[in-house]
Amino acid sequence: MLIKNMKNELNTEELLDKVMSYAREYINNEEHARVYPDKEALIQLENFDEDLQDKPMNPLTVLELLHKNGSNATVRHTSGSYYGFVMGANIPVSQAARLLGDIWDQNAGTYVSSPIADKLEEVCERWLISLLGLPEGTAASFVSGSSMANFYAVLTARNELLYRQGYDVATKGLYDAKPIRVVLGKEAHSSVIKALVLAGLGKDNLEYVPVDDQGRMLIDEIPELDSNTLLILQAGHVNTGSFDEFSLLCDKAHKAGAWVHIDGAFGLWAAASKKYSNLTVGIEKADSWTTDAHKTLNVPYDSGIVFCKNRAGLIRTMQVSGSYLQFSEHRDSMLYGVEMSRRARGIELWAALKYLGREGVAELIDTLCENAKYLASCLQEVGMYVENDVVYNQVIARLNTNEETDQLLLAIQSCGQLWCGGALHQGKKVIRFSVCSWKITKEEIDRSIEYIGKMFDTTKAQ
Numbered sequence: 001m002l003i004k005n006m007k008n009e010l011n012t013e014e015l016l017d018k019v020m021s022y023a024r025e026y027i028n029n030e031e032h033a034r035v036y037p038d039k040e041a042l043i044q045l046e047n048f049d050e051d052l053q054d055k056p057m058n059p060l061t062v063l064e065l066l067h068k069n070g071s072n073a074t075v076r077h078t079s080g081s082y083y084g085f086v087m088g089a090n091i092p093v094s095q096a097a098r099l100l101g102d103i104w105d106q107n108a109g110t111y112v113s114s115p116i117a118d119k120l121e122e123v124c125e126r127w128l129i130s131l132l133g134l135p136e137g138t139a140a141s142f143v144s145g146s147s148m149a150n151f152y153a154v155l156t157a158r159n160e161l162l163y164r165q166g167y168d169v170a171t172k173g174l175y176d177a178k179p180i181r182v183v184l185g186k187e188a189h190s191s192v193i194k195a196l197v198l199a200g201l202g203k204d205n206l207e208y209v210p211v212d213d214q215g216r217m218l219i220d221e222i223p224e225l226d227s228n229t230l231l232i233l234q235a236g237h238v239n240t241g242s243f244d245e246f247s248l249l250c251d252k253a254h255k256a257g258a259w260v261h262i263d264g265a266f267g268l269w270a271a272a273s274k275k276y277s278n279l280t281v282g283i284e285k286a287d288s289w290t291t292d293a294h295k296t297l298n299v300p301y302d303s304g305i306v307f308c309k310n311r312a313g314l315i316r317t318m319q320v321s322g323s324y325l326q327f328s329e330h331r332d333s334m335l336y337g338v339e340m341s342r343r344a345r346g347i348e349l350w351a352a353l354k355y356l357g358r359e360g361v362a363e364l365i366d367t368l369c370e371n372a373k374y375l376a377s378c379l380q381e382v383g384m385y386v387e388n389d390v391v392y393n394q395v396i397a398r399l400n401t402n403e404e405t406d407q408l409l410l411a412i413q414s415c416g417q418l419w420c421g422g423a424l425h426q427g428k429k430v431i432r433f434s435v436c437s438w439k440i441t442k443e444e445i446d447r448s449i450e451y452i453g454k455m456f457d458t459t460k461a462q
Contacts, residue, residue, distance in 0.1 A: 227257030236267020247282025
């Protein structure tokens with residue numbers, strides 16, 4: 001009886017109509033909604049704390065409960081007043097494509113499991129390599145986010161460095177392998193450290209290079225490299241937005257036979273802008289790269305990408321086998337990743353790239369960066385100290401003391417009208433402003449600055 005009911009419910013389209021009405025309500029309320037949920041909305045989450053009932057429930061009631069108790073408890077990352085973590089909003093056409101893709105519910109493992117999913121990822125791979133100026137033939141793998149992308153890159157680098165020396169990790173494991181050296185900046189992103197730990201390379205074995213006041217690796221402080229070294233560079237410091245010197249460092253590394261990986265979660269996209277591509281000069285000399293389309297490109301979540309110059313090396317690392325599997329003459333995505341079953345991530349990515357085109361991608365990047373500079377100037381006008389050179393889309397600012405900065409940050413996070421995160425920079429507490437959303441306009445910035453100015457005055461008066 002239950003299965004029959006489910007079939008009838010899907011045929012009536014009533015569920016889709018209802019969920020779309022909730023979606024429209026959510027979107028239409030965005031301008032007046034809090035960026036961060038209030039106490040009442042958080043308390044309402046306790047309605048989910050119940051035992052699982054015995055009998056099936058009306059599906060419309062299920063959706064109603066989810067909307068009633070959940071919608072107000074969301075963080076509006078898509079708001080023009082969200083400056084927290086490096087999170088983009090959603091380009092409307094990409095969000096719509098995501099909805100269609102969810103209805104399709106495709107498994108992007110192989111061409112035979114979904115020709116459309118495989119084709120779109122093949123096209124996105126080709127477009128992105130051209131857009132970012134990466135070497136022709138570079139392979140891409142579409143993963144959940146930049147953390148997983150870095151993990152893929154580290155695994156591939158580890159295995160290929162050993163493979164060059166005649167040691168095959170896939171058959172021998174790591175038992176008799178020569179330890180890999182890892183050289184990286186002292187302020188490398190936490191997702192890189194996580195990837196290195198998960199790959200078995202160990203925190204205590206990492207060789208950290210001192211950085212300047214913007215988080216850029218000091219070239220003269222880099223140790224001697226060799227053919228057993230993984231050098232990790234950064235395109236977009238998480239606080240300052242700064243970029244390492246790629247051309248010189250890649251030349252130095254490759255002369256020694258080392259592998260170069262560039263962590264470019266949000267900064268790699270600068271390569272698609274004529275105005276900001278100077279920040280990424282030399283990235284094509286690296287061996288692997290990671291980025292996240294959810295960040296600067298404003299594609300919905302679950303949009304990490306890892307690129308590897310050595311296509312065969314990436315496939316060797318991922319190790320796909322099984323007599324029941326059916327591969328094709330097309331780009332079978334399963335060969336390029338750990339997941340054998342996964343959602344079709346290329347659908348919304350293709351929609352965003354097709355909608356924007358090269359000029360649209362460049363305009364998006366340019367606008368984010370120009371708005372970050374505008375925000376920095378506004379923060380200075382209300383009396384805050386901007387601590388970084390605003391070269392990309394990140395701004396960090398502080399007050400006179402750590403205590404005052406903490407008080408202002410708490411006031412911002414409590415007001416509900418905007419949201420920022422905090423961090424430590426050069427031993428000082430700062431407030432981080434990530435201008436990563438296309439919805440952050442100069443008008444939205446002016447509105448946010450008005451709130452910050454009032455809270456700043458209150459903080460100084462205390």
